[in-house]
Amino acid sequence: MPQPIFVSPRAAASRVTRLAxxxxxxxxxxxxxxxxxxxxxVPPAPRPGPAAAGAAIAPALPPMTSPAAFCAxxxxxxxNLTPVLCQRAGLIxxxxxxxxxxxxxxxxxxxxxxxxxxxxxxxxxGDEPSSSSLVMHWIQQAVATPxxxxxxxxxxxxxxxxxxxxxxxxxxxxxxxxxxxxxPNWDKEAIDYWKRRTNRDPRRWPGAKALSEPExxxxxxxxxxxxxxxxxxxxxxxxILDFDGPSVPPQRLGRLYLDQIxxxxxxxGNWGGLHKKVPVxxxxxxSAVRTPLDAETRQMWLDLLRxxxxxxPQPPAA
Numbered sequence: 001m002p003q004p005i006f007v008s009p010r011a012a013a014s015r016v017t018r019l020a021x022x023x024x025x026x027x028x029x030x031x032x033x034x035x036x037x038x039x040x041x042v043p044p045a046p047r048p049g050p051a052a053a054g055a056a057i058a059p060a061l062p063p064m065t066s067p068a069a070f071c072a073x074x075x076x077x078x079x080n081l082t083p084v085l086c087q088r089a090g091l092i093x094x095x096x097x098x099x100x101x102x103x104x105x106x107x108x109x110x111x112x113x114x115x116x117x118x119x120x121x122x123x124x125x126g127d128e129p130s131s132s133s134l135v136m137h138w139i140q141q142a143v144a145t146p147x148x149x150x151x152x153x154x155x156x157x158x159x160x161x162x163x164x165x166x167x168x169x170x171x172x173x174x175x176x177x178x179x180x181x182x183x184p185n186w187d188k189e190a191i192d193y194w195k196r197r198t199n200r201d202p203r204r205w206p207g208a209k210a211l212s213e214p215e216x217x218x219x220x221x222x223x224x225x226x227x228x229x230x231x232x233x234x235x236x237x238x239x240i241l242d243f244d245g246p247s248v249p250p251q252r253l254g255r256l257y258l259d260q261i262x263x264x265x266x267x268x269g270n271w272g273g274l275h276k277k278v279p280v281x282x283x284x285x286x287s288a289v290r291t292p293l294d295a296e297t298r299q300m301w302l303d304l305l306r307x308x309x310x311x312x313p314q315p316p317a318a
Contacts, residue, residue, distance in 0.1 A: 060100040061163055067091045073163050078133040080291040089139045096218030099172035102159040109142040114150040119228040121154045124177050125169045126161020128288045131234035141301040152226055169203045175213050179206035179266035186210040189265040206266045229315055231272050231280045239286035244273025250307040254300035
């Protein structure tokens, strides 16, 4: 059995003093060494703009200046879209242009007794092609089921992101269009949210300033011109229903159930619903690359009409 080692109080105190001196010395030497050493290789922070979006935006397609040219490309990119369905959509040039000068196509369905104005937007994120396809299918539903509603459909709000071999969420400037709307305090909140909450995710870069992008400026101006009583914004792939603004939200559309996920600086729901006081129904389809079955697409449409008839406030008399 080892014998215990006895240390005198004086020796113990001496050892403690030497240890304290050593620790103080290390506290000085180690930071100095760190400063003198070459820095470790750290990947550069993502830089906002086209490079941040992956520098993956392929060479631009020539502007599609006719509905036929648009349909020729759209049927290659959008799931469950046939040439006949695209041609029957009756799209016209909405007057807006993307960064790469692609027209923003629209279709109005306007009965003579319309009381409401509803703006339906798809494809604001280019990597969600199912959203654009659903809007194209809903144009046919609006024609087939007349209602007292002036519908304005915008099937592809981000053509530069969608109409390329590898679609991107952002537009050709690398900006997330659904973070670029002019919500209050955008200058502080949008950039701060991008830095802190998304860890500078380049796919969610909100832009250098609100309404910096021609696509969001066009949607903004279109809302001022059209003055919708309701906005329906179609996205994917979370498989839920979201809602912002006044009125009682729909509890379900087809198999999508209400699950309000919060607000984001610069989003259309935040700006339109909370600050412009226009109800915004956000549809999140379950898949970004597959559309619902035709029966489900129609059921969602009928549920939307039913909710509007029951809950949407009556517009003031003209």
